[in-house]
Amino acid sequence: MQSNDVRFSCVGCGICCKGRLIPLTLAEAQQWLTRGHDVAVIVEAFDESNWPCSSEEFAHARGRSVSVRCGGSRINVIAVFAGKALKQCPNLRTDNLCGIYEERPLVCRIYPMEINPFIPLRQDNKVCPPQAWESNDILCTDGRANPALEALINQSRQADKSDASSKVAICAQLGLNVTSWKDNALAVYFPHRTKLLEAIDSAKGDSEDYPDFEWQVRVDDPSLGERLAMANLAMAVNDSTDYIFHTL
Ligand code: SF4
Numbered sequence: 001m002q003s004n005d006v007r008f009s010c011v012g013c014g015i016c017c018k019g020r021l022i023p024l025t026l027a028e029a030q031q032w033l034t035r036g037h038d039v040a041v042i043v044e045a046f047d048e049s050n051w052p053c054s055s056e057e058f059a060h061a062r063g064r065s066v067s068v069r070c071g072g073s074r075i076n077v078i079a080v081f082a083g084k085a086l087k088q089c090p091n092l093r094t095d096n097l098c099g100i101y102e103e104r105p106l107v108c109r110i111y112p113m114e115i116n117p118f119i120p121l122r123q124d125n126k127v128c129p130p131q132a133w134e135s136n137d138i139l140c141t142d143g144r145a146n147p148a149l150e151a152l153i154n155q156s157r158q159a160d161k162s163d164a165s166s167k168v169a170i171c172a173q174l175g176l177n178v179t180s181w182k183d184n185a186l187a188v189y190f191p192h193r194t195k196l197l198e199a200i201d202s203a204k205g206d207s208e209d210y211p212d213f214e215w216q217v218r219v220d221d222p223s224l225g226e227r228l229a230m231a232n233l234a235m236a237v238n239d240s241t242d243y244i245f246h247t248l
């Protein structure tokens, strides 16, 4: 066993199934809603001011995003659909085990590994108890996940890319038009379950089907707001009860 191995085995404590939003692929979101549970829509935007456009970070974010109209300019928008588990996941059983284990979302299969290639795995960022890290099972070596896990991570990243346009089209269909700005805040919508499911079920097109849909940006930093307004972006100025604005 190499010294740079990270060893891990889930102890089934259920802590990671509580107090969070669980990112889902579009197909998983559809299943989640069909089971009668709620899905949040988190929207954030960025442009080449966030990273140099020649950087790998920019390429990664762009692959998960869609270019949309905002005022007199364009921005890239990422929509994340996430299962609502703010108190606890509705699929969590009373014995803290997963009630849909065989059908659980990719992100639940991947945890505690990171999906974002630019976020290194850090034990102190994870909620797993110490004994989970005392296993003999190899989670990753030199930051690289074991092959089975690597395949799931790739599957998740691929879904992020292939779902991006449909998810932004669904936002347009539901009129969710205010986005937060990456690394500044998160705009979190809680659409009505039936309306979101109908929008997903009927989503045949992509974001290009909504060329006139106007996006607005909301930020919680006056100097950033000024800079974005100077770049000719449409800024959302009023508080809204349509979404929760969570400053980072
Ligand atoms: S789907 Fe299962 S594994 Fe995922 S958060 Fe819910 S209870 Fe936990």
Ligand code: SF4
Pocket (backbone or CB within 6 Å): 009, 010, 011, 012, 013, 014, 015, 016, 017, 111, 112, 127, 128, 129, 132
């Ligand atoms: S917190 Fe970690 S150890 Fe506990 S159930 Fe989740 S993955 Fe397993």
